Amino acid sequence: MKPDNRLRQSPVQLDGRPHRTLVRDHWPVVCEYADEGDGPWLVDLSHCQRIDIQARPLAAMIPEGLPEPEAPGEVRIQDQSLITRMGKAQACLWRFGQAAAFPVGFNGTEITEATLALAILGRHTFAIAEKLSSLDLQAPGRSLPRLYQGPFAQVPCQLVVLDAAAGREMLLLSCSRGYGRDMVGAITNAGAEFNLRPAGEDRFMRMFENREKGA
Amino acid sequence: MFGLHKRLWAARPVKSSYDAVIIGGGLHGLATAYFLARDHNITNVAVIEKRFIGFGGSGRNTAIVRANQRTQENLPLYKEALDLWPELTRELDFNLMFHNCGNLNLAHSEAALKAMRLQVASAQFLGIDSRLLDPKECKEVVPALDISGRPRYPITGGMYHPPGGIVRHDAVVWGLAKGCSRRGVHIHQGTEVTGIGFEKGKVAWVDTDRGKIRTPRVLNAAGGYSAGIASRLMGLRLPISVLTIQAMVTQPLKPLLHHVVSSGAYHCYANQTLKGEIVTGAHMDPWPNFTTQTTAAYIKHQAEFVTEFLPCLKGAKFMRIWGGLADMTPDMAPIIDGHVPAEGCFLDCGWGYFGFKSSTVTGRYMARYMATGECPEILQPFALKRFQEHRLMGETAALVDYSANN
Amino acid sequence: MIRLNHLPTLRIKPGVPRSFTYGRRRLQGVEGDTVATALFANGVRVFGRSLKYHRPRGLYSLDGESSNTLVNVDGVPNVCAETTLLADGMCVASQNAFPGPDFDALGFMDALSWAMPAGFYYRMLHKPARLWPLAVPVIRKMAGVGTLAPDFQAPGRRDEIYPAADVCVIGAGVAGMSAALAAAEAGLRVVLFESRPWPGGAFEYRPGAARDGVACFQKTAELAAAVKASPHIRLFLNAPVIGVYSNGLVTAFQRGRSPHPFDERYIEVRAASVVVATGCIERPLLFEHNERPGVMQAGCAHRLARTWGILPGRTAVFSVGHDPGLEAAVDLFDLGVEIAAVADLRQDGLDPALVDALSRRRIPLLRGWSATKAHGRRRVAKVTLAGANGRFRKTLDCDLLVASAGFTPVTGPLTLAGAKLAFDERTGFFLPTCLPPRVHAAGRITGRQDWHAVAASGRLAGLCAIQDNGIDQTAAIGELADALGSLPGPVRGAKFVIAPDSGKKTFICFDEDATVKNVDQAMAKGFNVPELIKRFASVGTGPGQGGIPGHNLPLYVHQSGASPDAQPRPTTVRAPLTPTFLATYAGARLDMSKRTPIHDLQVAAGGRMERLGVWHRARRFSEDVHSREEILSVRTAVGILDASTLGKFRIFGPDAVKVLDRVYVGDMTRVPRTRAKYSAMCNEDGCLIDDGVIVRTGDNDYYLTTSTGRAGVTVEWIRYHTRFDDWDFGIVNLTDAYGVINLAGPEARAVLQRVTDADVSNEAFPFMGYREFAVGEVPLRAMRLGFVGELSFELHVPASWMAYVWNLLMDAGKDFGIRPFGLEAQNTLRLEKGHVIIGSESEQRTTLHDVGLGFLWHRDKPWARTVGDAALRQTEHQPGRLKLVGFRMADPSASPPRDGSVIVDRRIRGYVCTARYSVVLKEPVGLALVEDDSSAKGAPLAIYEDGCGGRLIQAVVTETPFYDPEGLRLRL
Amino acid sequence: MAFTITCPICGPRSGYEFRYGGQDKGPRPDPAEMTPETWCDYVHMTDSCPGVQKEWWYHRAGCGIWFTIYRDTTTNLEVSPDSPEAVA
Secondary structure (H helix, E strand, O other), rough: OOOOOOOOOOOOOOOEEEEEEEEEEEEEEEEEOOOOOOOOEEEEEOOOOOEEOOOOHHHOOOOOOOOOOOOEEEEEEEEEEEEEEEOOOOOEEEOOOOOOOOOOOOEEEEOOOOEEEEEEEOOOOOHHHHHHOOOOOOOOOOOOOOEEEEEEOOOEEEEEEEOOOOOOOOEEEEEHHHHHHHHHHHHHHHHHOOOOEOOOOHHHHHHHHHHHHHH | HHHHOOOOOOOOOOOEEOOOOEEEHHHHHHHHHHHHHHHHHOOOEEEEOOOOOHHHHHHHHOOEEEOOOOOOOOOOHHHHHHHHHHHHHHHHHHOOOEEEOOOOEOOHHHHHHHHHHHHHHHHHHOOOOOOOEEHHHHHOOOOOOOOOOHHHOOOEEEEEEOOOOOOHHHHHHEEEEEEHHHHHEEOOOOOOEEEEEEEEEEEEEEEEEOOOOOOOOOOOOOOOOOOHHHHHHOOOEEOEEEEEEEEEEHHHOOOOOOEEEEEEEOOOEEEEEOOEEEEEEEEEEOOOOOOOOHHHHHHHHHHHHHHHHHHHHHOOEEEEEEEEEEEEEOOOOOOOEEOOEOOEEEEEEEEOOOHHHHHHHHHHHHHHHHHHOOOOHHHHOHHHHHHHOOOOOOOOOOOOOOOOOO | OOOOOOOOOOOOOOEEEEEEEEEEEEEEEOOEEHHHHHHOOOOOOOOEEEOOOOOEEOOOOOOOOOOOOOOEOOEEEEEEOOOOEEOOOEEEOOOOEEEEEOHHHHHHHHHHHOOOOOHHHOOOOOOOHHHHHHHHHHHHHHHOOOOOOOOOOOOOOOOEOEEEEOOOEOOOHHHHHHHHHHHHOOOOOOEEOOOOOOOEHOOOOOOOOOOOOOOOHHHHHHHHHHHHHHHHHEEEEEOOOOOOOOOHEEEEEEOOOOOOOOOOOEEEEEEEEEEEEEOEEEOOOEEEEEOOOEEOOOHHHHHHHHHHHOOOOOOOEEEEEEHHHHHHHHHHHOOOEEEEEEHHHHOOOOHHHHHHHHOOOOOOOOOOOOEEEEEOOOOOOEEEEEEOOOOEEEEEEEEEEEEEEEEEEOOOHHHHOOEEEOOOOOOOOOOEOOOOOEEEEEEEOOOOOHHHHHHHHHHHHHHHHHHOOOOOOOHHHHHHHHHHHHOOOOOOOOOOOOOOOOOOOOOEEOOOEHHHHHHHHHHHHHOOOOOHHHHOOOOOOOOOOOOOOEEEEEEHHHHHOOOOOOOOOOOOOOOOOOOOEEHHHHHOOOOOOOOOOOOOHHHHHHEEEEOOEEEEEEEEEEEEOOOOHHHHHHHHHOEEEEOOOOOOOOOOOEOOHHHHHHHHHOOOOOOOEEEEEEEEEEEEEEEEEEEEEEEEEOOOEEEEEOOOOOOOOOHHHHHHOOOOOOOOOOOEEEEEEEEEEEEEEOHHHHHHHHHHOOOOOOOOOOOOOOEEEOOEEEEEEEOOOOOOOOEEEEEEEEHHHHHHHHHHHHHHHHHHHHOOHHHHHHHHHHHHOOOOOOOOOOOOOOOOOOOOOOOOOOOOHHHHHHHHHHHHHHHHHOOEEEEEEEEEOOOOOOOOOOOEEEEEEEEEEEEEEEEEEOOOOOEEEEEEEEEHHHHOOEEEEEOOOOOOOOOOOOEEEEEOOOOOOOOHHHHH | OOOOOEEOOOOOEHHHHHHEEOOOOOOOHHHOOOOOOOOOOOHOOEEEOOOOOEEEEOOOOOOOEEEEEEEEEEOOOOOOOOOOOOOO
């Protein structure tokens, strides 16, 4: 049998020199870029699995073992997964580890292909965000992580503030895949004054795992 | 000299009866009163204005006049309106300052060009000067245009309409008020209509905060407030949504734009007043309201979009933004009707943002309608019943949607 | 000029030079100078010429209230010299003056002002009628200030930010800083805007002692240090607020973040609470030639010395109406200005300490006196002063006349926020009678002038702002309000507007050369409210807006007795509060658009991309605007189209079918699993808004497509029309999840078969069939549809695999001559089939019946309450509607009429939607909307094309489709 | 004006994130029983009186739900459903 070297394509290419890469489920994944600097960073996570769940009641359809975020806006983290509550009967599951198959009768729709997924990490993350969105992502009195659904760079987005502590800032973002290039362009321009650079998946995973331990 | 000390119009006591009462001291109301007096010798007329004349859309529009609309029902009306400016200037002895600079409407897609061809062909067929230009010719007319591929919607052509231009809107208000007053029409400012009374299926009187006025004819020409007056005082619901439309001017500059330039794709127009200010505007937030408040989103949006096709304006400064009310109908054409809901009730509303350019000519025909009771043929297509008969007019324009969609 | 360089209040670095040019002169300023102070320091007194009469104009205020000091900087016109920091190498030039401001060729206009009364243009130049068109170009040329060339390229870079804040404070003077500090102490996030390059406001430069004996400037500096040290306060300097809106939205822009003078940043803040602490500007004193260069406001003269180290003149006369004016006289005397006399409008109420200071310096003080006339041609040389009744007069030599009638509170932000203003007798100000919720006013804007009272009122506003954020402050607010009560309250303000016996050249508005006489003329014409006088006489509608006349006009109109109002009524203030570059408003100019997964492949293949809604799409792949090669390859071999922009949705759940029946006109209860059902959506008017196919992919599980334009609104449309029904269904927008490839042409199957193991034969996969199989091992969804009228496969490919599958098919199709085609080719191909594109073959009022798709409507499902059903019933047999028809040319060798041409007899009867020359049919064909009595087969159509000059083109109504009417090629 | 709408899911947001869905006129009447007059009244006619009205909004840039609010059309401010002006 000839080796299967078919490759899938992420909606975006970040402007950096990949240092370490691998192929996972046909996705070329950059683990690390050369010269990532000390933040802020931009990470392409479009290859990570995302599943839209719509059901009444919602709890019945959350895959086994994962917690249910109870109110809209709440976000739960567990087992390298993140689940956001978008509305009364809608949630979104992100899997950063192994992608999982759907259980039978699952009311979920895989939307990995439908959306772009990015993370902005590290210092100045929110200084970049305030150039692109009027959403108050650091509103006081809100527990983190938290989901915001609203415009970012004028595009409707799902935004997850994972952490806002100095040096550990983490902002996840997803929007329609077609906006990929312009979204990365907008973030890159806004981040230029803060020396924003692309980073590999590893950096995100390290920070996410730390966050999960802390959560 | 110059008749310096003659008042333009007189303030008079409110009489207890008039032959006609006109609600709204805007251009449509004043024009109708003027022509009632001039053409039909009906001079015992009161114009009732809640604030001061020209307070509403008449003083807030951006004074563009043209006759390059889409349908044959509309075109003749606007064509006649263009011819009226010089005539009224002479007759009123008041300079309405018609600046016949011509209008250039830009297309940014194949579809827009096609829509323009329809407008141009219709205009030409009806004997109105309107022509299509390619991008290079557009630039010859308006050298400030960016016809390169750089803008997000590059210019694909334009519709040039030489007979159009701009008029001084305040002058029309004051000139018509002067004309009305000279012919005996009473203009009651600061007076509010609070009720309309009917007797035997006919209109009989109008209640105001300055007393009851008996009259056999009432015209509702209250612009943004006309639909509310219809539903509240006449018991007649209309297919009208009232939206705020905004416009803004830059600081005055030496002559730069010699035409009215407009763009459908960017939803804006720009022209330079005699004083040198660049006036620009067009978009409306698509939710009904009666505020005339301006919005931060809009002035920003407008700055971004007008400088896409006129990049030199980046160096101009906005000086003032204001809002007015536009009474929008589903098909972007007005509602002109008579004897609804009762004999003697007349409607002249739903003009959206076309109220200025049509004001004088509509007043002329509305006066005839009110005087004779017979609807002139040119006004017949605008009757209210078209909405329930599924016969919208073809004068469409889509509302702008400048947020990205999923 | 030598600068005073040892004052503690200086904001310049006298030792750091900045060189610039002014016209042909090379001049030098110092760091910290504005363009205006640098010019003034270099002896420039006439900065420009006025709009109408070309009168010389000079430095009058320092915060840009008038257009006196508008200059051209580095090619950018109308730059305010007073608020623009000097940068090294700047090129500054005067405006509206030729050859220059000191001698201007049009200076004679001033002598003709008698000929241009208020409303001049309304009453002149239209008799005879032919005069007006000749006058227009002359008027236009004379009007306007500053030149912008058509090819002007704006220098500088812009961006934008949206800082989050709990409290927004406008004005970093003593009150604003106190408010900000109070809110910050409670841990709230504060944004503090200051238009000047440093905080401090009116007290920032004043040497006078506050009640505790410490100099005002010193106390103010301490406050500023505390503000800078607070982690909760974001202080934006050089950032004028331009708009205030309801719900706490404040807009501003910031300059000076880089040395480049035109780098600016647009700022938008949404705060729970807004504090307006904008202080006051000075209210001009009206007298003859009150705008001669050398006449300036008290703050202007004082700040020139204290902040920039420039003595404003050698010999000064003061004509003021407030204590800070007296304080300026004393201080300027001490700094070396000779003071010939100080006239004060007030008889009493003067600060005794200042009166004493004046007398100790032997400066004559004339109580109840004012300036009545400034003398001197290009600048002040003498001034006439008179007593209140005008009886006593004296004329004094001077080169500086400091004139100021009183203060005007900067209430613009409050009015924009929705506050209603009313005249206040004590202060003579227009003050808010009722503030909008969560908006507070503090400081000198309330009439207070005492440092401690101003600070306390600021702090009080800060506490109120904390309360707005949900933290109870009732007790603290009560306490502070009491304390404020024991401090000096609002100061009685002079209501004096115009000097006795002032003549024709008394300017109420500098920008538009409007005089008090013009206002009188407007009133004589019957204009009696300030708002109308403003329009008729052009007062306060120029570059500085209401800054100079905004307060004086209503006072003057009221004092004249012409107004019907019992109290003076203010004129309207509008955004932007400071004139703002369009470039700055535009900010970052984000342009967000969508690209398909194979956008780059399309471009590489020569695709001419254009924007269609939010998407980039390929119109054609060659120079040929008719795309003939692309059309032929589809008709004779195989073509491939990127149709990824089609809307794609999943609808599932127990009530999914009810949802479909609600929005689609067809019967959705029986959608088979292996076939695609074609249907349409209508709006309430029964008008066609969308068409597409629906596929059942499982139990209660559907996949559907929409047109590109509807993709973004389909979820909201469906949820809208089911909003009253508590139905259980889910809907997911999968538009971007799948790329769509349309493989079309007689060889399409052969190409597809090369890359898949699935049986794609006509038997196994017939026309309108739906299948799921793998291509190159990529699982995808496939349909056999026929929009372009050939055997065709619509492949829905997971977006990340799209490029891979596209390339696979291109490779497989090489032998068959495969080529990509674009929208232009697709348009002609579908036209030949008589297929409709919504928006092209329909307009707003076109129903499903009108385009001939009435057969899609299933009338027997009233329980579904389908959107548009009622209108479809009512219009089904309605006569007199525009119907869609096909047509051919009477002469087949004629060119097709252009799209949009009208169909006429004695009037317009319809129009051409689309017409093209058909390469395969070898004649033009077209679709048109025409009135129904002309829509029968064989009916002649006379077409009027733009520019035809009346030569009509003849065509005939024909049946459609034009191409392959039996549809055999779809079913190959 | 900074038009703000309170989304039941996302909280107060800029009005530009929403789509206006018209004055609340209740569910669509049975189409088979609609006359041209009642159809027109349901589809096109409005009161257009300045004041408080109950109306539909869709959070298109956010959570994607339709909901109603009461708004004073003379101020563009939301009015609490409990307030006396808020009648359907």
